[in-house]
Amino acid sequence: MKVHTIGIIMNGVTGRMGTNQHLVRSILAIRQQGGVTLPNGDIIMPDPILVGRQEHKVKALAEKHGVTRWSTDLDACLADPANQVYFDSQTTVHRAESIKKAIAAGKDIYCEKPTDTSLEGSLELARLAKQAGVKNGVVQDKLFLPGLLKLKRLIDSGFFGKILSVRMEFGYWVFEGDWQPGQRPSWNYRKEDGGGIIVDMFAHWRYVLDNLFGNVKAISCLGMTHIPERVDEQGERYTATADDAAYATFLLEGDIVVQANSSWAVRVDRDDLLTIQVDGTEGSAVAGLRDCKVQHRVNTPKPVWNPDIENPFAFTEQWVDVPANQIFDNGFKVQWELFLKHLVIDTPFPWDLLEGAKGTQMSDLGLQSWKERQWVDVPDLKL
Incomplete structure (x- = not known):
């Protein structure tokens, strides 16, 4: 040895x-x-x-x-x-x-x-x-998170049939720093220091989408600075110059549509800080950081729109957990x-590093789409 x-x-x-x-x-x-x-x-x-x-x-x-x-x-x-x-x-x-x-x-x-x-x-x-x-x-x-590994297992098995769409919800409320300290450093909210949720998170979304569902072909993005003023680590007020939320739509190869909301100004009413819902012709899944649940075509309920009666369905109870079947390391x-x-x-x-550059490309194009208020194509990257 x-x-x-x-x-x-x-x-x-x-x-x-x-x-x-x-x-x-x-x-x-x-x-x-x-x-x-x-x-x-x-x-x-x-x-x-x-x-x-x-x-x-x-x-x-x-x-x-x-x-x-x-x-x-x-x-x-x-x-x-x-x-x-x-x-x-x-x-x-x-x-x-x-x-x-x-x-x-x-x-x-x-x-x-x-x-x-x-x-x-x-x-x-x-x-x-x-x-x-x-x-x-x-x-x-994030490719190695238990929830996403379970989701990848479903994709590889053909569980979804044809994948139609993906919906991603990410974020939580980051305190402004006045009466409670913020959970993230203040530079995250200053554009001049490299801050902003688009720069931070779109690099993640690029590799998640490319590796799980298919290459990103186009993007439409709206960024926002919802909290205009915060308090830094020294107790000093400062102007937030970077975006703290981004609302994006991605078009992937195979015409898969992805809606991705990223926000540090949202209160959480979902199973995890990141949830990814995948809908396909044969089944759907919702993955978090560690867990993943599914609903197959044959188990899908048949709701009918009727606002005049109480909802008869317990929708969240109609999903089945995907078993771990292995030990997931960090x-x-x-x-x-x-x-x-x-x-x-x-x-x-x-x-x-070329894959890393694709993440930076996604951030740049997201910022460009926001500035120009239009869809932007994602060209292939080569050295």
Whole structure:
């Protein structure tokens, strides 16, 4: 048995997502389980070094979780041949510059999305990585959620017949910060800092739609800034310059119509913060983050519109849960394991920087559609 030790520069993991999902529940969890086992019995063992701009934060994070390597000097980390991978979960406006440095240093790249604030920038990163011959990947975590994996199982089985439409509802009320602190950092609501729900969420919707239902061909989008003023982490009021809600329609190949509402100004009256309803000729399903329920054609009730009587149907009781039939691991961790295997034994990893650029393209086109108040076609992307 051989142990393949992979040094990983983890930049920007002092933030909530970087700490919880990437450091604790992915890399440290992989180390605690004894690494990633390869088919021949070899082990891949990630060896993280935490990097951040603020010494007190990165040092405290490392000490809390027993990580021996940490630094505030990214250039020194990139110069160290023991570090093979550069991972980035900084805010979007800082990401591209650091990834370019890492590519120039010959590091393999794994990063959060959006990969840049513009399509041109995201495509440049994909081109640079290809020219340098470094392996690269982008986090596309929602593909590995239990609810979406169950939904994918239904699609692959032909359960739906011909898929007709998809309806996606995402969001929750993010407090304004005055009488309760907001659940999201204030930069999310400043366009100049890379904020906005279109930039944040359309990258997710692109890979979910492309991978589950079919390539996105056109988009119509209306963005809104429903809450014009918020209070930041220092208690100071500021003007929200970015969109906090987006109402979009996507047209997919096969004429599948997708309606997607994304909002940080909505109160939740549904089973989960994200629900995806799929309707087909033979059946329907509603998936959340972890659960999925179905209603087949033969079990579909026959309601008749009659507002003069009480509704005789208990609609929500007429659906059947899709069983798990397996143990679902953390989605971020699952994709990390796949990327590590890709590095060592070159197993397929289709979610690269070009796929990340498609997410940025979707955000750009959503903003364009909103500005022009019209449908916008989605052209194919090539390097």
